[in-house]
Amino acid sequence: MPSETSLIRQIRALAAAQPSNKRLIKGIGDDCAILRPRPGHDLVFTTDFVLEGRHFTLDTHKPADVGHKALARSLSDLAAMGSRPLFCLVSLAVPQHLGQRWISGFYRGLFALAAEHGTSLAGGDLASFDRVIADVVCCGEVPTGKALLRSSAKPGDSIYVTGTLGASAAGFRTQRGANWKRHLRPEPRVAVGLALAKLGVTCCMDLSDGLSLDLRRLCLESGVSAELSGTLPIARAATLDDSLHGGEDYELLFTASPQVRVPEEIASVPVTRIGTIGGGKPGLINFAGRRIRSGGFDHFK
Amino acid sequence: MPSETSLIRQIRALAAAQPSNKRLIKGIGDDCAILRPRPGHDLVFTTDFVLEGRHFTLDTHKPADVGHKALARSLSDLAAMGSRPLFCLVSLAVPQHLGQRWISGFYRGLFALAAEHGTSLAGGDLASFDRVIADVVCCGEVPTGKALLRSSAKPGDSIYVTGTLGASAAGFRTQRGANWKRHLRPEPRVAVGLALAKLGVTCCMDLSDGLSLDLRRLCLESGVSAELSGTLPIARAATLDDSLHGGEDYELLFTASPQVRVPEEIASVPVTRIGTIGGGKPGLINFAGRRIRSGGFDHFK
Structure with missing residues (x-):
């Protein structure tokens, strides 16, 4: 298994091939990602787990399926707010034995869906663990005050x-x-x-x-x-x-x-x-x- | 163990007792949290895992220690950017047998540190799993273009x-x-x-x-x-x-x-x-x- 540093370098190279987002001033490679928000817009945020043995199994799901699903869950929450996706942060823990191929497959699935929706990978965390765990955070934008809420249903709707x-x-x-x-x-x-x-x-x-x-x-x-x-x-x-x-x-x-x-x-x-x-x-x-x-x-x- | 809905209700009640953040238009309770950014400021984002058996063990760390550490890791990244913390999202997976007491203890530790730094809990994810996993996302703000970077060191510094x-x-x-x-x-x-x-x-x-x-x-x-x-x-x-x-x-x-x-x-x-x-x-x-x-x-x- 390559070192964490070299794995992150590879993910960063894959991310660099994605469509860029001018408002992401800084993506992977620093302590934090930096976003310059657009005036007149609110930002919306969501985070969702995808856990091995609970949301998928290694037998039934290819790594690209897991990457797709991990991002899809969060993008679905952005969709529910009526917002346009901006970027995501991906925390991923994988067993050492799955190796670099599994990680690359995961990111391939994730990046394919990200590209469809103009979502940039802005950062994340990478760890080794005995099970696969992904936690994807997504940020989207919506014109100020126009987010779709759960709390605005009225009798007669x-x-x-x-x-x-x-x-x-x-x-x-x-x-x-x-x-x-x-x-x-x-x-x-x-x-x-x-x-x-x-x-x-x-x-x-x-x-x-x-x-x-x-x-x-x-x-x-x-x-x-x-x-x-x-x-x-x-x-x-x-x-x-x-x-x-x-x-x-x-x-x-x-x-x-x-x-x-x-x-x-x-x-x-x-x-x-x-x-x-x-x-x-x-x-x-x-x-x-x-x-x-x-x-x-x-x-x- | 109470249902997920009632656990979330309890976390929400604890969060309501925290200092409020006027720019968080919507916190826990919808598909996403909503932030109204302040003009003239960039936003910075980070995410960090805390994994049982890797970053802590249940024998040595009380639940409040784990909650503290989970937030501290992300706040430390915000500090490194020279930014002021705004809010966090917390994804938490816990084994059923640890129960509600463990979850409350975790949030007590997290909220105590959050209050010290004016950080609001804006949302997250909650799941049952056979090990404790926390992933904390933090968002902070910094005057436009003033984030501290890793990439600006010069010979002679x-x-x-x-x-x-x-x-x-x-x-x-x-x-x-x-x-x-x-x-x-x-x-x-x-x-x-x-x-x-x-x-x-x-x-x-x-x-x-x-x-x-x-x-x-x-x-x-x-x-x-x-x-x-x-x-x-x-x-x-x-x-x-x-x-x-x-x-x-x-x-x-x-x-x-x-x-x-x-x-x-x-x-x-x-x-x-x-x-x-x-x-x-x-x-x-x-x-x-x-x-x-x-x-x-x-x-x-």
């Missing part, structure tokens, strides 16, 4: 989701086909998030832990309830249970007042109306008239 | 360090006394970094992996060599080897041109001149006239 639901959970079960590919390589809905902000949508979040749990969180933050009509855009070969409670779809969940005209497709992604926000007990969710419990993924249950 | 060297390595060996306490609770030199920027110092980094390795990194970034005089501020009960190659002192290493008057004490921390920057082969370091190898800590050696 329609509830929408992008794409289809349950694909990732169904793919995880069968480990083949289009759903498995969606599980391995989730697509953060960055372009949709930016378009929603322009449409006048103000309330949005991403679906990482399953519709029933994530919608409950949105309702709690907004102090509202939700009535789901019973119609969901269920992914092919997925079950109703997958689409209600399955995690890792990384679609966007948003609400819009009746005044906002929401098209059936945004940035080439279909959009489906799935229900209405109500003024009932905060966090309460009905599906086709019957109360549903929050399934979804809780790390500590 | 004097080389300085703050405090004493080798305490952490010596403490790690004996696990008692003042040096052990310094190992457990390193003090990031935030006030010193801010003062250095005002003095007109431009080149600085923090000592996390040992003087010989870190000075070599600074020299490589600046394209210079270094002559150490042979006099070092060795901590009581530490060896010369501890002070040259021992990691985790979190003191500041900086250089200054002969025009800059560097006082013997800055922000109540003693400052010692230890050598001179030269124009020899980049990265080459002499100590009392003899070439030394970079010892220090390399994760992959």
Whole structure:
């Protein structure tokens, strides 16, 4: 295994080949990265773990899949704020035996997705450990005061989701086909998030832990309830249970007042109306008239 | 063990008791944190792992020690840029059996240090895993173009360090006394970094992996060599080897041109001149006239 210094030199060389970001005054190579913010813009920040044995296994995921997923999770949070990605910081711990090839593969997957979304690698941390651990921080920008929040849903708003639901959970079960590919390589809905902000949508979040749990969180933050009509855009070969409670779809969940005209497709992604926000007990969710419990993924249950 | 939702609620309650930061428009509770940057300032970012079995063990470190150390490592990087801390994001993975008490202890230690330095908790990630893993991201601000860099050392500059060297390595060996306490609770030199920027110092980094390795990194970034005089501020009960190659002192290493008057004490921390920057082969370091190898800590050696 090469030394840490030489590994970092290699990652830096890979990063130098990426599209540059004029507002990143200093990237890899110092104690900190330096960003010169743009006037009239707020910055948004998120951080997400990807842990071996929990979010992936070395048997099922190639290193490039892990790199893709690590960045996709954070970019999906930026998308949910309606923000444009600027840069990421990557903390990566890997077992010595995986070696330089695994690390290069990880960064190849990460850089491919980063390039699609104009995201620069600005720095990070590298350590050896007995399991693979990645923690990716992403920073994005949004015009001042225009970030999409979880807390702005109002009774009477329609509830929408992008794409289809349950694909990732169904793919995880069968480990083949289009759903498995969606599980391995989730697509953060960055372009949709930016378009929603322009449409006048103000309330949005991403679906990482399953519709029933994530919608409950949105309702709690907004102090509202939700009535789901019973119609969901269920992914092919997925079950109703997958689409209600399955995690890792990384679609966007948003609400819009009746005044906002929401098209059936945004940035080439279909959009489906799935229900209405109500003024009932905060966090309460009905599906086709019957109360549903929050399934979804809780790390500590 | 309570659910993830209730754990996050508790952390959020603890965070609400912290001093607020008017530029953090949104903290915990949404997909991202939102920062409204101050005109005329650059933002600096760093991220650092703290891994069980590598940076600490559950036998020797109380949860509050781990929380302190996790934040201290990142704050030390902000200090090295001469920047004022603004906020942090904390990704924390813990085994289920450690439970809520351990998590609360971790955050108690982290919040105590955060309060000392006016740092807000703006968000993060929480997961269960079979080992404790923390990754802390810190963001600070610095007047536009005034960040202290590793790359601005010039031949003829004097080389300085703050405090004493080798305490952490010596403490790690004996696990008692003042040096052990310094190992457990390193003090990031935030006030010193801010003062250095005002003095007109431009080149600085923090000592996390040992003087010989870190000075070599600074020299490589600046394209210079270094002559150490042979006099070092060795901590009581530490060896010369501890002070040259021992990691985790979190003191500041900086250089200054002969025009800059560097006082013997800055922000109540003693400052010692230890050598001179030269124009020899980049990265080459002499100590009392003899070439030394970079010892220090390399994760992959």
